[in-house]
Structure formats: C-alpha cells, structure tokens
Amino acid sequence: MKTLLKVEELAQLGVCIGTLVMHDVPWWAYLLLLLGPDIGMVGYLINPRAGAFTYNLLHHKGLALLVASFGAFGWVPGALVAGVILYGHASLDRALGFGLKHGDDFRHTHLGWIGPRRADG
Secondary structure (H helix, E strand, O other): OHHHHHHHHHHHHHHHHHHHHHOOOOOHHHHHHHHHHHHHHHHHHOOHHHHHHHHHHHOOHHHHHHHHHHHHOOOOOOHHHHHHHHHHHHHHHHHOOOOOEOOOOOOEEOOEEOOOOOOOO
C-alpha cells in the first residue's frame, strides 16, 4: 500500500509539472516547486508548534487547490501557477516520506517518524 501511495503522489507531481510546462512558466518556477514551500520551516526558529503551523500551511494540498482556483477563475493573476507549485511540492514531499508535521517534533509527521527517534524524545 505504501508504494501505491507514493506512486499516486508522483503522478500528482507529474500533473503539476505538466501544468507548468503547458503554461510556459520560467525555469525558476521549477526551483520553487522543489524548494519554495520549505520556507515554512522558518517557524521552527520560534518553536516546534509554530514551525509545524507554518510548515503545514505551505504544505497543505487544500490550500494549494484554493490558491490555484483563484487563478483558474481569473481572480488573481499568477495564482494558478502558485497553487500548482504548492500542490506539486506537497506531492513530492509525501512521495519522499515527508508529511504534515505534528507540533512536538519536526521529524514527527502524519506519515510517521522521519529517521530514528531520540532516546530523550
């Protein structure tokens, strides 16, 4: 089942990349797809709870679809591409095993723990 879910996430990433290609976006948009939403990790400088909030905000597929819809309906220029970038990045992260964060530890995600757990936590 885990492999099937990863393939599904990769398929969603493929649709996002295809959408960016169809809209003839500049090369730097693909860099944003790879790394841009990870700016949400800056919240971890405050504490794990704030970090989880800011990280999850930029990695939530529902928000990505909302942003994209503002662009798809022509309400906000550039919002379609921004939403596709957010969605594609979230799909890439989930295919790699990085999920939405719990507020206790960066490595604690909705997909399980990333790496070995510390003895003190």
